[in-house]
Structures are given as structure tokens and as C-alpha cells.
Amino acid sequence: MSAKVYRVNMNDLSVTTEEFPARWQGLGGRGLTSTVVAEEVVPTCHPLGKHNRLIFAPGLLTGTPAANSGRMSIGAKSPLTGTIKESNVGGVAGQLFARMGIRALIIEGEPPGEAFYHLHIGKDGIKIRVESELVGQGNFAAIEALQARMGRQVGVISIGPAGEMKLAAANISVCDPEGKVRSFGRGGLGAVMGAKRIKAITLDAAEAPPVTLAKPEQFKEASKVFSKALLGHPVSGEGLPNYGTNVLVNVINEAGGLPTRNFRQGQSTGHDNFSGEAMHATITARGGKPRHGCMPGCIIQCSQVFPDQDGEYLTSGFEYETIWGFGAHSGVEDLDHIARADRLMDDIGVDSIETAVAVGVAMEGGAIAYGDGAAAVDLVSEIRSGSPLGRIIGNGAASVGRAYGLTRVPVVKGQAIPAYDPRAIKGIGITYCTTPMGADHTAGYAVASNIMGIGGLVPPLEKEGQIELSRTLQMVTAAVDSTGLCLFVAMALSDDPLALPAMVDLLNARYGEELTPDDVVMLGRRILLTEHEFNMAAGFTNKDDRLPEFFSESLPPHNAVWDFSGEEIDEFWNF
């Protein structure tokens, strides 16, 4: 099937199909979404207005049999940060896009009127219909209703009530193989989909052939090596499968970098209550699944199925950062409260990091008491109602900070800082400051080197080497986010000398190219610069590459402070 681009113009509900253009060859996932945003979106436009565009793009390897290759990206100008934004996810949608030969779906304009729409993508192209039944419904109900209506084989991309209300923490959801919810989490892209008035996109690839491979044998060989590298690494082969990402609670707490009580301490006294080990025990005792893949072809299986006290499905994809946001940051140490909040956030359609941090900031402002789990769950639930308080929370941590007149608001470029204190893990602080995405640990996960020694230890409490570390990681990450591979392949890429060549071989075998590892890093470099340039054109400056001023306070137990000067941080972009 020849590669194509769909354009949907919501002004008049028209669809055009274009051949995948030569200038975008070699781009997929984040590389493609960021390139299209940079080429086609007016940098100074209102993120919720008609000049913003929402771009969906599967990764370069998405749809192939390579392990952990099924991710896709969505890009736009972010309503949360005002920057360029890319967010990627597993689930089934990326693979369906790839099988139908869709390299990008670009949604433009805004429809007149108040109706919401449903886009169906199948063998006959795109059909756009008014969607009234599902308006106001949560993601779980929307997925269930759409699969009941159109068949269990369809993939669903949807927004919840938060996206419909265009709240800045709104995410975009995609169903996993069991019809549960995964999310394009960060940056409020659900609000852009809401502004385009699209409630859901369904994908039916039932009659589509498998993705073609230019060199099937070479692909198979590389795939074997690559899978072996993933399974052979202690993190992707052992830690993540056993405890999920929540294995990090004890690791980061031990390192003194677990931000506790709105970033006042680096260690939590209650960490044992919500650690990966505690979660594993709870899941096992209740007959849940400690291991689960969010997408077909996942061999890491860091997800899980977390049941409630009666053994009924409650949530999955129950991540460290979410659990930290309630557990340590907000003092809600009961895993059941956190799991209920996680379920609600998935259903309402808000980013769990942004929302969890917002809840802790609301405690700082006195909206609810610190550590009150029931009140925290209610606060999350409030978002669905569209009440003023729900809107404040659903617009994220910076919104809560403004509402309550606070200075202790952990955000960079308006996006919440996640679960790693930048004073005690300085490399991740450089990533928070400099990534074009607003504070985002996944943009250059220096924690791996600072704490786990992956790719060589860069001591976390020292300034030395952090700029270079974050820069290298951000380039590699931009490239990995373009491949459709899960970011958790990066551990093996760093430590196993066979992994990176295998990844490059996979790309070459898929497309019949002759890329070298350097080409892939250069791709990441180019993406990063494209994104940075967009932000500068949107009015950002180096003054936005800074942590909030309260990080000059020292953080126990190391009494670490954030001691990078502006000039030192600005060195990041000298490459």
C-alpha cells in the first residue's frame, strides 16, 4: 500500500488524500509531527483556534513485527505550554494507521456550530459524521460504545469530557488490545482535538495487508538481536516487567530525589505504602496481572492490570509518575485511592502527571487537606462536571497556582514537573529546563544515567556533565520517538553495543535505506532544532528555559540546591 497523508479540513468537513511527499521521507512519529507543525502552524497562533493543526503520525517502524514498535505520535501547538508539542503512546491505533499506509493525518480548521464529530478511517478513506450519542461520555464508555457499534476490531482514539471542555491538561486516549485506555498524555493535546470538535476517531484496518518490508530477512535478523538486547537488560528485562515503572518509588526515594510534599523533601516516609513492591503484592493478592503489554508486540510488559478490592478491573498503565504525584507529592499514600484517581483521569481524559501535580498544588493552596485521599479523588472527579474548581484543576498545575496566588508551583513552560527532583538529580533538571516540550522527564531521561548508571554514571548531585548528558539524551530520544519504538528500548541502546546497530538495521530493512547510527542521531538533532526554532518564533526565549525560583531552596536529605546559572543552562543550545 502506497504511503499517504490524509488531510481533514474541519472548516467544511472535507478530506483530501496526498501522496506522502518526498520532503518528509525518513520522517515518522515525532520527527514528522514536529516537522509538519513547524511547516504549517503559525507559531503565534492561539492553540485552540482555527490556525492550529493536529497531526497524527505512526512511527517509522510502527506496524512491523519488531518488538515494542507500535507507538504513534500526535503533534500540535500546545494549549498548556504554548510550545510545539509531541506526545506518543502505545495502544493499537498506531499499528492500524501503519497497516492502512497512513503516514500522517493532519486536521485543520474548526467547524462552525456546536456539534462534535466522529471520524472513521477504513478502506474507503475517511468518513465524517456528527457524533451526538457520545458527547459528555468518558473514554471507557466511548470505546465500549464505538466498538459495540463498529466491531471489536476497530481502534479508537477519543477525548473525554476534559477535551470537550478544552481544558489544558486534557489528553487524547487510545484503546489498548483489551479495549482499555492508554493516553497521549502531556501538553493538553486533547483540548486541541476538542477545539477541532472531534470526539473520536475509529480505525478499521481489517482488510489491510501487513506492513511491507523492503528486506524481510534482514529485518528478521535485526529483530532477533534487538529483542534479545531488550530482554537482556536488567531494567527492560527484569525491573519493568516485575514492578512496572513504579519500581522507581524505592529507587528514587533511596536517591533522595522523590519530590515530597510539593517538592519540600526528597524522601517520603510513606514510600513503602505505594512502592512497586507494594503494588505487585496487591495485584497478586487480588488476582490481577502484574505484567501486561499496552500494545501488540510488547515484550517488556511494564503495564499491569490493577484490580479493586473485589478483584474487578480498576486500572492499568498505572505509572510511577502518577503514583508519585498522589503518593509523595500530595501525601495520598493509599494505593486504592491513587488507582481510583488514575481510573478517573483516564476516563475524564486528563494527563495523570499534570493532574496529580495540580492536586498537590491545590493542597498547597488550601483547596483540600494535604494527604486526604478521598478528597483528592473527589477533586479529580470534579473535573468531569465542568465546575469552576474542576476547570481550575483540569487546566493543570500552573492554573491552580494562579488561582491560589502561589509561588511554589513546579512547572516549566506551564507544564508540571514530574517525579524527579531536579536538585537531587540534576541531569533531569537540565532536561526540564531545555526540552522544547515544557517540563518532561521522557524528553531526555537523565535519571537513567544519574541514578541507574545506564550508559555510564553521571553523578546526580554534581553539575559536571549534565548539560552534555541531557543534550545527547534529548537527541537520541527525538530519534527514538520517531521510530515508533517504546522509549524503554533506550536502556538497551545505551548499554548493549548490539542494540543501536540492530535498531538502525530495522529501519534500513523496513525502507531499503542505508542509514548509519550517526544518521539516526543527526535526525534527532534536526528534530530538536526544528522544535526549538518553532518555540522561538512563537515568542519563547532563553528566559523560559528556567526552573521556578523556589528551587533555590535546599532539598533534604542531600540539602541540594538548583545551582545552574542562566548562562550555564543556555549552553545547552550551543551545538
Add this chain to the structure above:
Amino acid sequence: MSAKVYRVNMNDLSVTTEEFPARWQGLGGRGLTSTVVAEEVVPTCHPLGKHNRLIFAPGLLTGTPAANSGRMSIGAKSPLTGTIKESNVGGVAGQLFARMGIRALIIEGEPPGEAFYHLHIGKDGIKIRVESELVGQGNFAAIEALQARMGRQVGVISIGPAGEMKLAAANISVCDPEGKVRSFGRGGLGAVMGAKRIKAITLDAAEAPPVTLAKPEQFKEASKVFSKALLGHPVSGEGLPNYGTNVLVNVINEAGGLPTRNFRQGQSTGHDNFSGEAMHATITARGGKPRHGCMPGCIIQCSQVFPDQDGEYLTSGFEYETIWGFGAHSGVEDLDHIARADRLMDDIGVDSIETAVAVGVAMEGGAIAYGDGAAAVDLVSEIRSGSPLGRIIGNGAASVGRAYGLTRVPVVKGQAIPAYDPRAIKGIGITYCTTPMGADHTAGYAVASNIMGIGGLVPPLEKEGQIELSRTLQMVTAAVDSTGLCLFVAMALSDDPLALPAMVDLLNARYGEELTPDDVVMLGRRILLTEHEFNMAAGFTNKDDRLPEFFSESLPPHNAVWDFSGEEIDEFWNF
């Protein structure tokens, strides 16, 4: 009395007195506050944090017998806009500062703990006490209680509940000669005072001598000429005294530039219900005062006393922009509803322009129905409660826009656009874009030339000449805002060839200097550049000098659009 500067450090509640330094000679009012902010405030600091400073400075002529010379300025980094901010007001405080020889009061740091404080300034310097009685009280009650406690002769500067809550639309109030309320309105400086935890400042100048004049006879002569020019101008001598600033409803409506229904039309069908003429008739019928001076020595008397239906005092300083914000922008056409809202805003301590625009934007978002006066009054009242909805409104129009996911939000640099549509009155649009203060008509009131032909007509619907007009006016305004003169002297300055020399003579006679009119314009130029430079250092760029994108829609009845390119606007700063 020798000129001095008081510094209050709220970190430890200490006070120091400094001689007025040579480098600040020739500076007062806005020129002084902006210079101190630029010298002493870290441009990237959090406006509500310990690194921001709040600077009070009477104008250069404040305290003298010159007509309309009693104003003072407050400056800081604004919590609403993030820019440098100056706001000035009449009332009695400026003259008391001047009589006590205080050229500036600089408030630094932030106190530990939750207490609010009361600063008393008298012949023995500054005394700082914990203030508990007045916390949570409105400005009317605070002024009444403080004057009852300390004597009717004391001047009072205070914040209402909005300032205590650090809401971004919070203003700072000052009592007028009758103990009623005037406000340093724009830019949220009340939130900075709240962050410094100062509920009120009282001023007792009972034993202070009059302000000294270097050349009393020359001053007297110049004063006569200046007064005559003010009274001889049709606007300051007739229009404003008879109808207040609200004379503009019919003028701007006739010009097609009265923003109606959140900037959808340029004319209101209901304008007769809330025009200056209607207001005058209501005041007269109820036994109120159509003319009133907000400060001793005012000969323009544009204020008024607006009584309720029983003839009881309801509000004063009932301005055109406030009345427009409810009347045309929000469709609340009943003057009594608007007056009640005005009274509430004065008492709660929020900027009436920001709040009125926020109310209209809340109608756009569906929070209350368009045109519902009782609901609008309730919405304003809600701010006092600290409820989530009150916080959304009390943080201003941009906050409401974010909460409700709107693109039709009339703000520049986060501050609400007031009562003149920039498409139909293009000169004021250039001022909105370029003033370092965020959208502010007073920063360079091109309406006077565009609509009233003051200083020569620059046709409002054409682009030609608007950049130069706004630039000249912004320079002159920055200078006038430094003198302590009411901005309404600018009409005479533009049209009466004797007025500007008389103003310069007043300055020379006060200080024994030899300034020329050019020196005064150069002072304005320097202030403007200082402010712009601060903003650039804070991270602003030319991308912030833009109107919201919805101004590309055409505005009836002229079907005018905002057609300045970015490059054209950027020409403003080429001087």
C-alpha cells in the same frame, strides 16, 4: 523637609531611611517607580515572590498647589501581565507623601508566617504592626475603621479581599477626601501588596509643612496659566465636568468603536441606557453630585457621586470604561446594576476594567447569561468569597478565557483590552500592542486624536500615522505620569500652546531647574525605553506586541479589521 526614600524590608520588618539619591533626581511618579523596578527587581522573578518590590512614588508636582497635581504612582512587576507595571491614582495619599518629603517608599521581601501587617507613616517614620482586625474586610470598611482608629486626617492605602488572596486583578485602593475609594487599578498590584502581606498603609502628615517651592512667584504665575488652559479646553473644561468620562459612551458608539458583545460589534443598541447623559440625569434626579474631585486641587471634577434609588451614596469615580464593560461588552444596560458592581469592585479591591471584561468573557464561556445584570453583580460578589469561580473571575479576563477554553479573549500581555475597539480606532490598537504595560488605553490615548481631533485628527480607520501618534503619546504620557498631574491635562497640552510651557515652568519653579519642553519629552522617552528593556529581560519579545487573532474578523458598522502586520507594529520601537 529634605527628600527621602523609605525602604521597608518585610523579611524582618525593618525600615531604613535614605536620602533621595542623586541618580534619581528629576524622577517622580512613574519615572521613579519604573526606574527603581528596572534597577532593583530581577526581571524574571515571580511577581508574588520575595524578589519583587512594590514602589510608591508621588509625582514631581504632587503636593504643590498646581491644579490636578496630586497623583501618585505604584510600580512593581505585574502578576497579571508579567511585565513592568505602573499604576497611578488621585485621592489624598500622594499629597501626604509629598508633604512628608517622601519621594519613594520601597517595599521588599516577604514576611514569614500568615499575619498581615499595617504600616503607619507619620512624623516619627514608619511603624509596622500586625493587623488582624481588618483582615478579610473590604476597602470601605478598612478606610472607615482606620480613620476611626487614627483620626480623619489620615490617608489610607489598602487592599481588599482580592489583594489578600493575591488575585491577579487585585488593585490597591486609596481614600479620597471624603473617605471613599479610588484605585491604583490596573496590573494586579494589589496582589503584590497582598504577597508582601500588607493590608493597609496609613499616612499622617498633620504636622508636616507644605511642600517647598524653589521659586514661589514663578510657580504661581505658571499655575494660573495652566489652570486657565485646563478650564478653557472643551473636554477638560466642559465634557468631563458635566458627564464624567462616561461622556464617551455616545461619542465612541457614534464612531463605531464601542466594543459590544465581547467585541462583535462596534455599536450598542442600548447605549442610551448607560450613556453619560443618562447617568447625569439619574444622578441629578436622585440628589447626587454630577461633579466631584477625586483629590484636593482638582478643577476638572470628572468624578461624581452616584446615589442609589433611595438617594444613598452608592459609588463615585464611575468611569466610562467600567460602564462600557458591563453596558456594551456584557449587555448589562441598567446603570443601577453597573453601579452596584462598581461599588463591589471598589470594596473587594479589583480593577473594574479587568473585572468587567472578565464578566463579559465569562458570559462568552456560558458561566452566566449575556445581559443578565443580577447575575453579573453576583459574579463580581463571588470574588470576595474566594470560591473557585470567584478566583477565576478575580484573576482577570485571560484567566476566564483559559478556564472556559475560549479564543475570543480580548487581552494583550494578559491584560484586558478596554472600551475602544482597535479595529475602528487604530491608534489605540497600536498603544494596546506596544505599551510595556499590557493593553492600556491610558498609556497612549490615541482616541483623543483619532476621534476627537485633539492635537490634530489622525483618521481612526486608516493605518497611516498611527504608529507615530501612539509613540508620541506614549512618551508624553510617561512624562505626565511622572509629574503627578492627572492625565486629563493632556487635552490642553495638545491643543493649547501655552499649556506645555506652563507645565514645564511649574516643574522648574518647584525644583529650581531649567528644563525645556524637549527635556520633558525626552524624560518620557527614557522611561518608555527603560520599561521596554525590563520586559525584554523578563522574556518578552515582539511576539507579545500583538492583538489576539480574533481581531482579524471585521467589525460592524465600518467592517473594519485589524490590518497591521507584525513588522509594521515592530516599527514602533525604532526610535
